[in-house]
Amino acid sequence: xxxxxxxxxxxxxxxxxxxxxxxxxxxxxxxxxxxxxxxxxxxxxxxxxxxxxxxxxxxxxxxxxxxxxxxxxxxxxxxxxxxxxxxxxxxxxxxxxxxxxxxxxxxxxxxxxxxxxxxxxxxxxxxxxxxxxxxxxxxxxxxxxxxxxxxxxxxxxxxxxxxxxxxxxxxxxxxxxxxxxxxxxxxxxxxxxxxxxxxxxxxxxxxxxxxxxxxxxxxxxxxxxxxxxxxxxxxxxxxxxxxxxxxxxxxxxxxxxxxxxxxxxxxxxxxxxxxxxxxxxxxxxxxxxxxxxxxxxxxxxxxxxxxxxxxxxxxxxxxxxxxxxxxxxxxxxxxxxxxxxxxxxxxxxxxxxxxxxx
Ligand code: 13P
Ligand code: SF4
Numbered sequence: 001x002x003x004x005x006x007x008x009x010x011x012x013x014x015x016x017x018x019x020x021x022x023x024x025x026x027x028x029x030x031x032x033x034x035x036x037x038x039x040x041x042x043x044x045x046x047x048x049x050x051x052x053x054x055x056x057x058x059x060x061x062x063x064x065x066x067x068x069x070x071x072x073x074x075x076x077x078x079x080x081x082x083x084x085x086x087x088x089x090x091x092x093x094x095x096x097x098x099x100x101x102x103x104x105x106x107x108x109x110x111x112x113x114x115x116x117x118x119x120x121x122x123x124x125x126x127x128x129x130x131x132x133x134x135x136x137x138x139x140x141x142x143x144x145x146x147x148x149x150x151x152x153x154x155x156x157x158x159x160x161x162x163x164x165x166x167x168x169x170x171x172x173x174x175x176x177x178x179x180x181x182x183x184x185x186x187x188x189x190x191x192x193x194x195x196x197x198x199x200x201x202x203x204x205x206x207x208x209x210x211x212x213x214x215x216x217x218x219x220x221x222x223x224x225x226x227x228x229x230x231x232x233x234x235x236x237x238x239x240x241x242x243x244x245x246x247x248x249x250x251x252x253x254x255x256x257x258x259x260x261x262x263x264x265x266x267x268x269x270x271x272x273x274x275x276x277x278x279x280x281x282x283x284x285x286x287x288x289x290x291x292x293x294x295x296x297x298x299x300x301x302x303x304x305x306x307x308x309x310x311x312x313x314x315x316x317x318x319x320x321x322x323x324x325x326x327x328x329x330x331x332x333x334x335x336x337x338x339x340x341x342x343x344x345x346x347x348x349x350x351x352x353x354x355x356x357x358x
Pocket of ligand 1: 039053054055056136154155156224250252265266267268
């Protein structure tokens, strides 16, 4: 945990002045301004937000606050983009750093998915395959799913989304996170041989035609480096040191790590799991370090421990100086814009997700 305090930060007085400036602008703007913060944001950013949450909760907030003229999204680009897709036409969505991306989202693009679809058309009837894209993706991929009768999911509703997909068709094409996809397939009791991985670098994704015909779930070969860093050996080491502890992890972890956990869910689920844990208990958490550190601070009467140190460098790009600069330039800097036709199709896929009952 000590490493988090070694992360570069401005001097305390400078930090206080920046926070003061942000608070003053918030006060002046009142309900015209909505600051959304993801659970992986730094503590000082979360403290200044109007709502904090997981990607699903924040997308709901973005869709449900039409009175806010300006939405400032403290998170990564795909989250701000989803908020912009769901927002009303008069609302403006900004992100304090346009370079706050997501390495997993960058593991797939529309051209690759169109190519995979074309290749699959040679082997199976793609009309019976439902595309499901993880929220961690570009708007063009959400639009692809909107066009093709699929939907978006987050880690909070992946199970409901996949069950919905299997209700609509025989196969599900899930991208880009193979681990969330596989963990969800496991929860739906799919057999390992019913799940194949699609590697976009190889012909037929590296699969034989008979494997594709047999598969029910096709998983894109993508992953989150923040969560695949957690290894079985970390779990074994922590369990040995803290035999009575509970382990909760995010579903972007590998299935081997998830199998050893007591619980698995979205960042919102993890925050709630720690909140509901009895005082005096020990909880080991396998997710991004800023959330783990904050939970440890918020619940001093229980021991909250990191499974292993893992920081999302993109989430960490948002800081007080960038947030203040964005608020000083509302409506003009780092505005998220999406072409209208793309927006309509992407909104369809996001709306299907919001209408799922989880
Ligand atoms: P949540 O949807 O659980 O907030 O997760 C988003 C994310 O990027 C996890 O790495
Ligand atoms: Fe992307 Fe992983 Fe960072 Fe989440 S933690 S934003 S999936 S890189």
